[in-house]
């Protein structure tokens with residue numbers, strides 16, 4: 334079994350938030366608390382260590398009490414830059430990413446991804462849900478072996494930006510989760526209001 338202590342959790346809060354008017358999404362309040370902190374508190378019992386990836390307002394993120402790392406790649410190249418920052422600073426054999434805008438993700442997310450990775454001998458595990466009868470991979474919730482750092486350095490160094498293209502180069506497993514609503518993410522202000530009930 335993959336031990337919880339062997340997994341570092343990374344909150345991805347490094348995006349532009351353009352659909353929310355360019356705000357720092359992780360710092361937007363939901364029930365009086367920043368969304369990124371909701372995600373962090375939900376992830377905390379599921380992992381052995383925590384990191385935050387953010388590119389703005391670093392002091393605000395540092396107040397959460399865990400290490401904060403910005404992207405090493407410039408110009409907001411996408412979530413893989415966050416994966417890269419996490420892998421560079423991860424001190425455990427596994428890293429799991431969670432976006433800052435999905436405060437209700439499953440409380441058994443990491444355990445189920447880890448069990449599937451181990452059972453299948455995979456290096457990467459991601460949830461898959463069904464929306465309107467169609468399968469939907471949730472690639473920003475990604476459990477990966479920390480040893481994939483070199484591969485991701487190479488992929489992003491060659492200009493690669495798509496998560497699926499990178500994960501497709503490795504042994505990966507998709508893990509079905511029945512509750513698609515748990516993966517509802519606040520991309521717009523209307524989404525945020527929908528969560529805030």
Ligand SMILES: Nc1nc2c(ncn2[C@@H]2O[C@H](COP(=O)(O)OP(=O)(O)OP(=O)(O)O)[C@@H](O)[C@H]2O)c(=O)[nH]1
Pocket residue numbers: 345346347348349350351352353358386387404408409410411412413414415416431432433434473518520
């Ligand atoms: N480190 C890093 N993370 C990113 C970047 N772009 C997106 N993300 C993260 O990836 C996750 C999913 O991205 P989106 O929901 O599209 O968030 P976003 O990019 O801030 O928002 P939009 O600009 O509206 O697409 C979020 O947790 C973002 O913080 C980036 O350039 N760098």
Ligand SMILES: [Mg+2]
Pocket residue numbers: 432434518519520
């Ligand atoms: Mg989103």
